[in-house]
Amino acid sequence: MPQRKLRMGMVGGGRDAFIGAVHRMAAALDGQIDLVAGAFSSNPEKSRASGEDLFLDPSRVYGSYEAMAAAEAALPEDQRIDFVSIVTPNFMHAPVAACFLKAGFHVVCDKPMTLTLEEAKALQTVQAESGKIFALTHNYSGYPMVKEAREIVRRGGLGRILKVVSEYPQGWLSDKIEAEDQKQAAWRTDPQRAGASCCVGDIGTHAEQLGRYITGLKIESLCAEFTSFVDGRLLEDDGNMLVRYKGGAKGVLYASQISAGEENNLSIRIYGTEGSLEWHQEHPNELILKSNSAPAQVLRRGNDYLSEAAKRFTRIPAGHPEAFLEAFANIYSEAVRAIRDAIDGTDAGDYDFPTIEDGVYGMAFIETAVASAASDSKWTSFIQ
Template sequence: MGMVGGGRDAFIGAVHRMAANLDGQIELVAGAFSSDPEKSRLSGEDLFLDPSRVYGSYEEMAAKEAALPEEERIDFVSIVTPNHMHFPVAKCFLEAGFHVVCDKPMTFDVEEAVMLKEIVEKSGKVFALTHNYTGYPMVKEARQLVKSGKLGKILKIVAEYPQGWLIKNIDAEGQKQAAWRTDPTKAGASSCIGDIGTHAENLGRYITGLELEAVCAEFTSFVPGRKLEDDGNILVRYKGGAKGVLYASQVSVGEENSLTIRVYGEKASLEWKQEYPNDLLMKYPEAPRELLRRGNPYLSEEANKFSRIPAGHPEAFIEAFANIYLEAARAIRDAVEGVSVGGPYDFPTVDDGVEGMRFIQTAVNSAKAEAWTRFER
């Protein structure tokens, strides 16, 4: 594996490296870890990499890695840069013949997302998008319960992702992670919804399979001077008649990463909280609530396939990320060995990336118009 971005002081790059390495199937051997060549070099030293495979730019990395013998070059690249660099880096490596794992949101805007889908399809390469919350075993159990009809027809989805870390103007003070996320030239048209609201939307779609029809969004920038929203509230209409409420905020004081989803059907409902990821709560109209726990034999094969340790030992954020990498590695291995790429693999794809970018843009358009806005495909 090679990596673009994720050098010194980067949060998500370290998470990707830990996740990729967890199952012993992926080794980091190369990288362009910063747009600053010296910082990239120092980051390579931190990671004990061969200096000859630590590059000053992603363009140099793609060209030199492609020139190596097939058995020596990287099999894929992991892209962990700010949003505005996802498309050019992915395009460069796909066209150089490499598979790609990319952090979300997939691109800077919808136009880039559509172009990237065309490039992926033309290349024939594996493209995985790290909507990491789909990697949790109990999220996979929730999906299987919906598929099996346990909930009946889905009536309502309520997904929320409140954080509180941007209640102060730390972006203006130069805090790196805050600064780029609230900068429209790097984050895109949305901050809060683009950063974490897209996780809530993706989670609802992954669990239920329902597609958006229209949204009515309200965006607010509570912190004076902030150019993009730090709070978003969205009403949702799904194809088939289901309704939804999606709320994301980075100024909800006291909240950490409280991603929660509730799915209500005609026969039952379910609730999953990211901060308590090993539990899945089922609710019934005329029966006691039922608490399902990760790692138990009564769960579906899909949920237990993605568990590593016995019940009662917590699995969480890194393991969920690792499940995305594990499935992407399986697809890449099949591609390298000449097996038809097509699965079934359980990871978010370029199609999920396009849907996510269209969701962000539709929400932005709705907030500006202060009106219901149809989701255009």
Template sequence: MKRKLRMGMVGGGQGAFIGAVHRAAANLDGQIELVAGAFSSDAKRSKASGKELYIDPARCYGSYKEMAETEAALPADERIDFVSIVTPNFMHFDVAKTFLEAGFNVICDKPMTLTLAEAKKLRAIVKKSGKVFALTHNYTGYPMVKEARELVKKNKLGKILKIVVEYPQGWLLSALEKEDQKQAAWRTDPKRAGSSCCIGDIGTHAENLARYITDLKITELCADFTTFVPGRLLEDDGNILVHYDNGARGILHASQISGGEENNLNIRIYGEKASLEWHQEHPNELVVKYPDKPRQILRRGNDYLSKAAQDNTRLPFGHPEAFIEAFANIYMAAAKAIDAEVHGKKMPKNLDFPNIEDGVEGMAFIETAVKSSKAKAKWTKFVKA
């Protein structure tokens, strides 16, 4: 890079959770600088948030439309290089569309849009714009997830037979949305979250993780959605049987009412030769299991790991890395592409970050799962992405 990339942010102001995570991740490697933002739909709160972040008051905007228009009018050596979108789901499409059409690269939180129809429209806009679009499925940024992917690519597991991926949480066991809890309020509101709460919010991470490691796609699924908390408008628990395109079978379980669970995303992949197991709450270890010899525990930071794992590691072995570093790996991979786009350079090879296609697949997964949960038929064909 010739200089730091200039980042703008939409959302993520006072009281927001994920905005601070994005800022920390983007800042971790010293290659990105936050210079502008529309941090809230309320102009006063946006200004106040910008002040707390030491942003020039002239670049703390009252709306994202004002931000896109004003930034686009600035000289090339002053305007932002990309925008990070950290709003609730219902705003993602229009914010991304606005900035792409104004000539800016985009990094967007997941799920990508409110509906599959919006996702397909956004894909067309991205292709027409020629800009970089990255989606923060941050769990793919963990070094040991990348190691798992490399082992599958090198056929160390043989043919994949079964995938079991789980994402249990317990934080929505009570009706927090009725207690003015901001994060619960929008996630359980169909107008802001879309057609799904639990599967849309965390089930998409489980689906994306399985697809990223194995490169297998779902052909059909059978979903059972339940809303356990009385009065809640969307599901808070989902259990899905899955058929994959190589004949493998899968079980995907996501829950936000599993009391005592915190953020227990985990995956087990069973092949003819060997199997893998990885837990997000213990991310520095990858377990490789064999039918005829002792299991191995591979640990982050060691020289025996693949280049993909080592390239996404910052600290020596024995010094734990975790969530922020994985998030930062997504930002840094996207930053390489954005830097090439901004400076008119050839796009680097083997870019490894979730993109517009991952966003469309994620929305197709949500739509298929919602459709299946309401259907009388046992199996529902995967909606075309």
């Protein structure tokens, strides 16, 4: 196992990019990673300026991701990057990831994994042939109390799962801010850069993945309705779904970016034959347990009564809030553990981060929802 920090490169995430800064902070949190190289923009001058902002060696700041992959692969083993973090808009995920996998590098990629399901399956083949680690940053599965929820379900604490209700309302796209060239809105509402979906592809995938991570349930079919409430918007800004899971459980999932006053209100409720649980992303350090035979319980992060899974991903004592950046960092810390083992030629086999298989499933979910929303019959079998 290498007794050093892992060397990270980044593609995307230059000046004024929200998610790039989040990834850099999360990667740095545990002192296991150094950012040493990057192609931070498709504009070489902006990439260079972004590298200066980050105090990087100018010779390791590149004008394109292709140049970066080739140059880093040509460096001696003790200098080149160990992995790349991809934080571009959706349409660049697949080509960048494939390029670095083929060049021999491990990959951490933002979600959704690709622009289409076809791209996702092709990338899965590239990753399998490369043998490299691929981590997908569905960061909400990194929260300690989400891991506690999964452990409760796994040990049968809720009984047989009957219903999953997941929701993710935001309000930031209530106006057509993409017309003002607001950067985050401009690419998310553009089918060429975001793909076939805006709202569901952007945040609905988080709601779906959260339910699947906690319960392990896979979708059999779904019935979706998409709406573009803002005039002239090319992709949906609101999505509502009924879900049928394999095994008989039912689900309700909605994602919205025109819900005025909502900030980032991802939440989930899971109902079983013996009890239920509830978690809210805006109050992430608490998990609510309910049953018909006892008062509701509120479990709080950092306490000794929690499972080992929750404790392992907790950094600070009870009463000191942990949240968004720490959850992202938990994905990075697990990816680092897997990459270190891969470098050492070992495999612990118990890594807890979303993989390329989760990425393929997420793209299948988006395409099934898009197909259902466009269909008159509505109930649409899950696309494989």
